Amino acid sequence: MREFERSKLNDRYWTEVDHGDETLPLPAVTLPPLPPKWSAEKADAARSGIWKQHEEIEIKCTTTICDADLHCFKLTKKLTKQLVPGACRDCGVPLVSLARTAERDLSDIDSTFAAMQLECIRHYFWHVPFGERALNYALRAGRDQLMERVEPRIRSGIGRAEHPREGRQTPVAPDKATALDYAMHAVAACCRKCAEYWHGIPTGRPLTDDEVTYLETLAKRYLEVRLPDLPAGPTKVPRRRIGDNVHLLAPASRTNRADQIHRGQAS
Ligand SMILES: [Zn+2]
Numbered sequence: 001m002r003e004f005e006r007s008k009l010n011d012r013y014w015t016e017v018d019h020g021d022e023t024l025p026l027p028a029v030t031l032p033p034l035p036p037k038w039s040a041e042k043a044d045a046a047r048s049g050i051w052k053q054h055e056e057i058e059i060k061c062t063t064t065i066c067d068a069d070l071h072c073f074k075l076t077k078k079l080t081k082q083l084v085p086g087a088c089r090d091c092g093v094p095l096v097s098l099a100r101t102a103e104r105d106l107s108d109i110d111s112t113f114a115a116m117q118l119e120c121i122r123h124y125f126w127h128v129p130f131g132e133r134a135l136n137y138a139l140r141a142g143r144d145q146l147m148e149r150v151e152p153r154i155r156s157g158i159g160r161a162e163h164p165r166e167g168r169q170t171p172v173a174p175d176k177a178t179a180l181d182y183a184m185h186a187v188a189a190c191c192r193k194c195a196e197y198w199h200g201i202p203t204g205r206p207l208t209d210d211e212v213t214y215l216e217t218l219a220k221r222y223l224e225v226r227l228p229d230l231p232a233g234p235t236k237v238p239r240r241r242i243g244d245n246v247h248l249l250a251p252a253s254r255t256n257r258a259d260q261i262h263r264g265q266a267s
């Protein structure tokens with residue numbers, strides 16, 4: 001029987017089951033219900049909810065705001081001995097079934113997306129407004145081209161057995177991240193480590209075509225939801241925008257503010 005950091009665990013999430021003489025390797029865990037339905041603000045919506053209040057937080061893979069139900073399920077080797085899979089590395093509470101998301105069942109996509117939004121970095125990329133670079137990238141591409149770029153982006157980012165910049169191949173900062181990068185983070189196709197714990201895809205070997213297709217479908221669903229009004233064809237976006245020339249999708253003041261925050265320049 002493994003030892004668990006019981007003191008860190010919130011009792012309401014746990015059910016003790018008496019198995020008599022038959023000891024199971026893990027105690028039965030009753031997970032709390034997921035949010036009723038996955039959701040995302042439009043890419044040009046204002047910051048809302050928790051992200052309005054936590055603008056100063058630097059977003060990293062391991063960022064947590066457990067009080068706001070934003071956790072991190074990436075466990076270190078040491079933590080895997082203390083916590084069950086799907087437990088938050090910070091508060092220790094088991095919240096999601098990574099066995100379920102690892103089924104990679106598209107008919108269960110709502111629960112997969114809902115589970116992902118309990119992770120801080122995923123929730124961030126589902127809900128914050130796109131940075132100017134990401135929006136311009138999407139506009140210049142247009143919906144049709146953007147969608148066509150998803151598959152090659154997955155292959156170039158995480159398709160090979162090893163990436164020379166594994167773990168850092170998908171930019172986070174709004175001045176660097178394109179719309180595709182937002183999608184990669186949101187659906188945990190950003191690096192092999194995230195794809196491993198969320199999707200049950202082993203590291204150290206190339207992705208199979210089925211795995212690429214699955215991740216591609218998730219990323220496309222994400223882009224459809226966040227960019228519902230993206231024109232099918234390319235939009236000309238001037239390199240430097242002045243005044244009213246700013247496209248409706250990206251009010252400059254707001255994205256500039258977001259950029260400053262991420263560069264740590266906000267007052
Ligand atoms: Zn937590």
Ligand SMILES: [Zn+2]
Nearest residue numbers: 190191193194
């Ligand atoms: Zn990642």
